[in-house]
């Protein structure tokens with residue numbers, strides 16, 4: 001469970017997060033909002049790349065702001081980025097090892113990497129270099145890094161961007177299996193409202209850094225204020 005309390009992020013005169021208080025308890029929660037609403041900034045606060053001016057964030061009762069980014073990874077936090085971060089001159093398993101080295105005991109690393117590769121379906125390309133992978137495989141590497149070593153919260157920032165409809169569907173099926181099979185909560189940002197509808201039982205909407213709506217996804221997407229903020233986008 002993610003508990004956000006009175007969170008304020010300030011960049012000069014801009015407040016991309018402005019007095020945000022919200023609790024996200026669903027196994028897969030969605031985060032939507034127009035461009036510039038503060039979605040990525042919130043993920044950056046959760047993962048430790050941005051320090052807020054005020055407020056707190058807690059994961060399953062543990063305060064996160066006291067922890068450095070790597071300590072948060074050790075505490076079970078994982079994230080993928082809008083632009084995938086695959087290392088070109090490492091193999092697929094080497095890319096996963098970069099996370100496993102920090103979160104899995106040496107004796108268990110090979111098995112943990114293999115389990116993550118099996119989960120995302122990348123065992124057949126274990127030894128391929130990052131530079132030879134297509135976009136779908138790269139997105140799967142990112143997801144593989146997220147499921148390694150008993151994660152508790154996985155943050156996905158537009159994880160299916162650029163994928164075909166078929167690839168997006170396969171990716172979505174994998175994400176849907178995470179809570180039961182990996183044991184982590186998932187928070188997904190996406191502009192594709194249909195993807196959010198299909199994956200997330202609960203959705204939060206930000207607008208200019210403020211909470212516009214939070215609740216069961218269907219109710220949130222039907223909310224006139226939400227529809228107005230999107231100006232007919234869905």
Ligand SMILES: Nc1ncnc2c1ncn2[C@@H]1O[C@H](COP(=O)(O)OP(=O)(O)OP(=O)(O)O)[C@@H](O)[C@H]1O
Nearest residue numbers: 011014015016033034035036037038039040041042
């Ligand atoms: N490092 C920064 N310095 C100054 N302003 C920033 C910085 N990062 C983000 N912002 C501003 O904060 C606001 C929120 O940005 P953010 O990237 O969080 O929005 P978003 O909801 O993720 O948007 P998008 O859907 O376009 O990715 C924007 O006005 C953005 O220009």
